[in-house]
Structures are given as structure tokens and as C-alpha cells.
Amino acid sequence: MAQNVVLYPWFKFFQNLLFWQAVWFLYIQAELSAAEAIALYAVYDIATTAFEVPSGYMSDKLGRRFTLICSCAASIAGALCLALGDSFAVFALGQVMFGAGMAFASGTDSALLFESLDADNRAEEIENWELRGWRFTYAGLALSAPIGGGMAYWAPSLPFWASAVAFLGMLLVVLRFAEPDRRVQRQTDRADLMAALRQPMLMWLFGLGVMAYTLSHLPFVFGQPFISEALRSFGWQAEATWISGLVTATMMLLSMTASAFAPRLRKRIGFGAMVLLATLMQIALVGVLMITNSTWAIALLFLRMVPDAFSVPFIQARIQPLVSSETRATYLSLRSFCARLVFAGTLFLAAVKTTDVGQMPYDDIQTVLGGYFVAGLIGWGVLAATLRRVK
DSSP: OHHHHHHHHHHHHHHTOOTTTTTHHHHHHHHSOHHHHHHHHHHHHHHHHHHHHHHHHHHHHHOHHHHHHHHHHHHHHHHHHHHHOOSHHHHHHHHHHHHHHHHHHTTHHHHHHHHHHHHTTOGGGHHHHHHHHHHHHHHHHHHHHHHHHHHHHHOTTHHHHHHHHHHHHHHHHHHTOOOOOOOOOSSOOHHHHHHHHTSHHHHHHHHHHHHHHHHHHHHHHHHHHHHHHHHHTTTOGGGHHHHHHHHHHHHHHHHHHHHHHHHHHHHHHOHHHHHHHHHHHHHHHHHHHHHOOOTHHHHHGGGTTHHHHTTHHHHHHHHGGGSOTTTHHHHHHHHHHHHHHHHHHHHHHHHHTSOSSSSOOHHHHHHHHHHHHHHHHHHHHHHHHHHHHHO
């Protein structure tokens, strides 16, 4: 179990060596169109949604290690499909594989960490290790983003080949994991899961998770066409891939820096106020990108992952002790299921409103982000109003 804990940050590092992260929209847009690029991200989210709850059940019943091996295999297959793809169908298959890989890991990785600490009588260290895993996650993202942007400048498919190699490294780490010793029931404990879902804190965190997922992924989907459009006035659109890589790397490094201050801020203002502050920061970023496409707004994309550093590790640590081992991964997967379902549905609506030829114009970006901004403000108001009752 101690080895699991030590290896966990390295699993997160290899999992997030996503060399394609800063160029995927530009890559697909060049091969197909902006509308199809949005639709393909929705395909990814739908695939992840479809696998979320079954993968959580599989993790709870068949084991954490086996489920993570499945995640590695699916991720490798997805990277290869995107690297070799030349049609919407092949790209869609790659997105389905990526979605399956994400779903198999979602919740299972955190559950393995907590159960390994618990079995080693170190459960109280969960918050510290979640933060350490967070830092390794964003070290991987920060390292791979500019390298991937440079790769795409020379060969558009090269970042996907590099990610396939990184996922092989992730598989080697997973093979060294030991399965935590859990007393798992053989049938689904629905009553236990429903009891968890009725807990006020878990209900509130469920709603927060759905909203935060959507807000944090908007700059990921629309950030790349936004950067491309902002660079148009300078005639730098050809440089969009490596500039996008540098922007992504900067936002990850800022997130790592923010995570160093996050524990003190949490202690100072409290858990509820901190996660609400993080969500409001996400809404504000969407609002600014909606208002202007000036080049100075690209700098605000640097802050995209800071709200996640202020919230995600603490939310994960807060959830773990409230859910039993028989339903822990299932609960986390169900939360992700709903978040992805909401985001995928709204993305398909966005794709309908977007041009199906060439690059995505700023007018389309502005319209889409405007709808998300208004919905985000309403959702935040509901969460803030119900926080005292949850406490």
C-alpha cells in the first residue's frame, strides 16, 4: 500500500502528458471543420458519459488495478486513432477510446489512493496526497503543452504519437500497483449509494461538480480558436499551435503555483467559501472571453486552471470519507456522468450554431460563451444561497 501511494503521483504525471492538448482543436479544424471539431469533443464527452457509471461499478466490484489497466489500453488506442485518422469516423472512434480511458480512471484513481492510505492507517493524509497528485498532474500538462505545440508546428499528428508513448509509461506504473484490500459486497448496494446521494454535503458537491466541470472545460474547447482569432490581427495565425502550447504551459504552471498557497487559503476562509470563489473565477473568465477577443485577453487564459487548484483536490478529499468503499467509485463516476452529459448536450447545441466550413469566427465564440456565462451566474447563485443550509 505504501508503494501505491508513492507511485500515485507518477501515474498522474504520465496520464497527463497530453502533447495534443494545446493543438487538438486546430488539428481537427484543419482536417475537417470547426463545427465538426466541437461535435467531436461532444462525442468524447458522450463516450465518457456512457462508460462512467459502468466503469465505477466495475472498479468497485472487479478492482482498482484492473480498471486502471483498461484505462491505459483505451487511452493508447485513442491516441493512435487520432494520429492515423483521416475522416470524421476515425476521429470519432479515437474520441470514444479517449472517453473510455478517462471514464475508467475517473474516480478509480482517487479511490485507490484513499484506500491505500486507509489500509496503511494514514487516511488523514488524503488531502496532502491529493494535492501532490494535483501538482504532478499539472507538471505533466505544463511540460507536454509547449512540446506538443512545437511538434504540431512541424507535423500535426506528432503530438498524438508522443501521447501514445506516454500512455505506455502510465501502463507500466499501473502494473506496479497492488490492489487495496477491500471487503466488497458481491451485489450492488443501491441503498448505500442512495443514502450517500441524500447527504446534504454530497448533494451540494454533486451540483458544484457538474457546474465546475462545464465552466473549466469551456476555455479548453474554445480557447484554441479564440487564440487563433486573436492572432489574426497581427497576421500570426500560422503560429497559433506553438503559441497555444506556451499559453497552456503557463496556465498549468500558474495552477501548480496556486496549489502551494491553496491550503493556507482554505484554512483562512473555509472550504465552502473557497470552492465558491473558485467557481466565480471560472465564470468571470468566460465573461471576459465573451466580451473581447483582444490579444490581451489571451493572458487571462493563463488563469484558467487556478480555480481548479483552489477546489478540485479539496473536493476529492472531502468526498472520500463520506462514501463507503462499496460505492466510492460509483458515486464519483455518477457525478462525472451527469457533468459530462450536461456539457456534451450543450456542446451539440453550440455546434449547430457554428459554421461548418473552415475556422470558427469570434462571433460564434461570443454567442456560445454568452449562454454559458448567464447559466453559470444562475447556478452560482443557487449554490451560494444553499451553502448555509448544507453547513
